[in-house]
Amino acid sequence: MQPRKHLTTIGFDADDTLWQNEQFFRLTEKRFAALLADHGEVEHISARLLEAEKRNLAVYGFGIKGFTLSMIETAIEVTEGHVPAATIAEILAAGRDMLGHPVEALPHARETVERLAGAYHLVLITKGDLFDQERKLAASGLGDLFDAVEIVSDKSAATYARIFSRHGGSPLNSMMVGNSLKSDVVPAIEAGSWGVHVPHELTWVLEHVEPPVEAPRFRQVVDLGELPALIESIDRKG
Numbered sequence: 001m002q003p004r005k006h007l008t009t010i011g012f013d014a015d016d017t018l019w020q021n022e023q024f025f026r027l028t029e030k031r032f033a034a035l036l037a038d039h040g041e042v043e044h045i046s047a048r049l050l051e052a053e054k055r056n057l058a059v060y061g062f063g064i065k066g067f068t069l070s071m072i073e074t075a076i077e078v079t080e081g082h083v084p085a086a087t088i089a090e091i092l093a094a095g096r097d098m099l100g101h102p103v104e105a106l107p108h109a110r111e112t113v114e115r116l117a118g119a120y121h122l123v124l125i126t127k128g129d130l131f132d133q134e135r136k137l138a139a140s141g142l143g144d145l146f147d148a149v150e151i152v153s154d155k156s157a158a159t160y161a162r163i164f165s166r167h168g169g170s171p172l173n174s175m176m177v178g179n180s181l182k183s184d185v186v187p188a189i190e191a192g193s194w195g196v197h198v199p200h201e202l203t204w205v206l207e208h209v210e211p212p213v214e215a216p217r218f219r220q221v222v223d224l225g226e227l228p229a230l231i232e233s234i235d236r237k238g
Contacts (some may be wrong), residue, residue, distance in 0.1 A: 006235050009168025010116055011160070011188070012146075013178030014126035014133065017224075018113070020104040020139055022202040025067060028094050032071050035087055038080045049074045050205065061153050063129035068095030099132055103139040106200075108225035110142065115228050117145040123167050124149045125160075125176065127183065155183040158188035164193060175234075177227060180207040189215050193233065198224060 015021035033045040043118075043193045052070040060066030071091045077085040116122060126133050137143045148167050152159055164174040175194035178184025180203060185195035189212055197211065197220040212218045221227055224236050 006237070007120065007173055007175055007194070007231060009123060009164055009174040011123045011125045011163070011174060011176040012113070012232070013180065013184045014124055014136065016179045016200040016203065017106070017177065017184070018109045018227065019106055019136065022200070024098050024101050024184040026202060028098055031094055032091065035090055036075060036078055045074070045078065048078055062127045064095055064098045064132055065129050068092065100114055103136050105140060107223050110225040112227050114141055115146045116231070120145045121168055123163065125152065125155070125163060127152050127155055131151065155187055159188045160188045160191035160193055164191065175231070179203055181211055182207045182209045185218065186212055189217050194219065196221060196227065196230065201219065
């Protein structure tokens, strides 16, 4: 008789957990700053863009389309309304390029998901633009390994409680794995789940918070290759 598992459901973030994402934002931001080089230093342009992104999150949400609109808004602001139409066209082209970038899986992503598939109920939980997230999941070749996909506008404790209750029976028997402490780990722990941080060298500044090191259900791994052993350890302790 197989021992009863403590964990039944594993949630995975997508961007910068399973595949590269932030690097394309960083490269586009440099391209954007170069377009506006006559109107400020790179640091100044980037700071103004970040301010626009913060303002617009509640309106446009997360993702490339909102980022593109924030770039256009910033260009209008820093040029005091005199941004050339050609520059706007360049910004739009940069946004389209981002929407077509290839999907590059992160180390151990495929083998880890394949190893866990079937043994656990796997749920992809990601925020951002619906079409772009669906495109990346299809291009990744990982879609068939997940039992469910949830593309949400934001990630909160209530979000995880709802998703894990729907797909796993209870947040208490669920785990969320991701690169963002703010979006993937802390709210999942607040919902009663395990939260596993997989650090990525590039994480958007708005996703930075202090790690919840005192939380009993907080864990951190170097990369996804360490995840199966961690899950086995949790299940073994029950």
